[in-house]
Amino acid sequence: MDREYCVGAGMCALTAPDIFDQDPDDGRVLLLDARPSAHRHAAARQAAQLCPAEAIAVP
Ligand code: SF4
Numbered sequence: 001m002d003r004e005y006c007v008g009a010g011m012c013a014l015t016a017p018d019i020f021d022q023d024p025d026d027g028r029v030l031l032l033d034a035r036p037s038a039h040r041h042a043a044a045r046q047a048a049q050l051c052p053a054e055a056i057a058v059p
Contacts, residue, residue, distance in 0.1 A: 010022055
């Protein structure tokens with residue numbers, strides 16, 4: 001995840017709220033869980049696909 005590319009669209013926080021949130025000050029992404037479980041990993045991958053700024057990379 002690269003906050004420099006984040007445009008604050010919020011798709012990540014909507015798609016995977018256990019993993020991502022948005023900074024109340026600037027709207028950019030905050031990482032809540034850097035090592036999500038296998039189940040959450042699928043949501044993280046979906047969030048990466050939906051991010052309009054391609055700011056999220058899921059290994
Ligand atoms: S979906 Fe992408 S651009 Fe939008 S808040 Fe999340 S990381 Fe930032």
